[in-house]
Amino acid sequence: MKKLLISCAALFALVLTGACKNASAAPAEGDGNPVIEAIMNRRAIRAYKDTAVPRELLQQVAECGVWAPNAMNAQNWAVRIVDDAKYINDLSEIYKKANPRMVENDPNFKNMFRNAPAFIAVAAPENQFSAIDCGLLGENIMLAAYSLGLGTCCMAGPVMFMNTNPQAAPFLKKLDFPEGYRLLYVIGIGYPDESPEPRPRDLSKIKFVD
Numbered sequence: 001m002k003k004l005l006i007s008c009a010a011l012f013a014l015v016l017t018g019a020c021k022n023a024s025a026a027p028a029e030g031d032g033n034p035v036i037e038a039i040m041n042r043r044a045i046r047a048y049k050d051t052a053v054p055r056e057l058l059q060q061v062a063e064c065g066v067w068a069p070n071a072m073n074a075q076n077w078a079v080r081i082v083d084d085a086k087y088i089n090d091l092s093e094i095y096k097k098a099n100p101r102m103v104e105n106d107p108n109f110k111n112m113f114r115n116a117p118a119f120i121a122v123a124a125p126e127n128q129f130s131a132i133d134c135g136l137l138g139e140n141i142m143l144a145a146y147s148l149g150l151g152t153c154c155m156a157g158p159v160m161f162m163n164t165n166p167q168a169a170p171f172l173k174k175l176d177f178p179e180g181y182r183l184l185y186v187i188g189i190g191y192p193d194e195s196p197e198p199r200p201r202d203l204s205k206i207k208f209v210d
């Protein structure tokens with residue numbers, strides 16, 4: 001009987017493992033490991049409280065960004081923090097006129113940075129590694145922000161607009177990126193006003209090579 005019970009338990013465990021192998025699974029809590037907890041529970045946030053983020057925190061998360069690993073420590077990036085409501089609202093007005101459908105389809109639209117009260121813009125010169133460097137920088141920023149109780153959303157949508165719309169050009173210029181640098185992405189940041197469900201991940205993308 002004992003043997004049978006053990007076999008049943010083993011079979012159940014096997015089925016569970018199999019079932020979870022490719023599943024998106026609810027993220028683990030991290031078992032007390034704060035880094036894993038942050039990685040597993042960070043979500044893209046698109047609703048924010050009306051509370052301004054203190055500049056010390058914005059500075060702190062940006063500094064965490066530039067401590068990311070980067071090729072040859074060349075630090076081929078430029079980081080700009082914008083928390084000026086007028087800048088965000090004026091640019092969003094232009095965005096709204098250029099993309100009326102996007103706004104009509106989003107009843108919660110407040111601004112083009114997914115409603116965040118501030119954003120961090122990241123630019124780099126075009127070279128072999130800069131996109132990789134900047135990607136690592138961005139995740140550092142988002143995890144640091146999460147650890148401080150802030151929500152973030154990495155975005156490419158506003159970037160296409162800012163890089164191409166002539167009316168947005170003065171706003172891009174104001175970011176004062178060095179010559180030859182191109183805006184790659186922005187990260188909306190603020191105090192979260194939602195707790196989104198995790199978006200599924202495909203664990204079959206991971207394979208051991210024997």
Ligand SMILES: Cc1cc2nc3c(=O)[nH]c(=O)nc-3n(C[C@H](O)[C@H](O)[C@H](O)COP(=O)(O)O)c2cc1C
Pocket residue numbers: 042043044045046114153154155156157158185198199
């Ligand atoms: C390069 C990049 C571009 C993205 N662009 C947008 C965007 O324009 N608008 C948006 O709402 N979310 C954008 N996202 C956020 C993704 O939709 C989000 O990270 C993804 O759905 C997974 O959800 P999670 O971050 O909550 O795990 C972008 C993310 C990345 C990394």
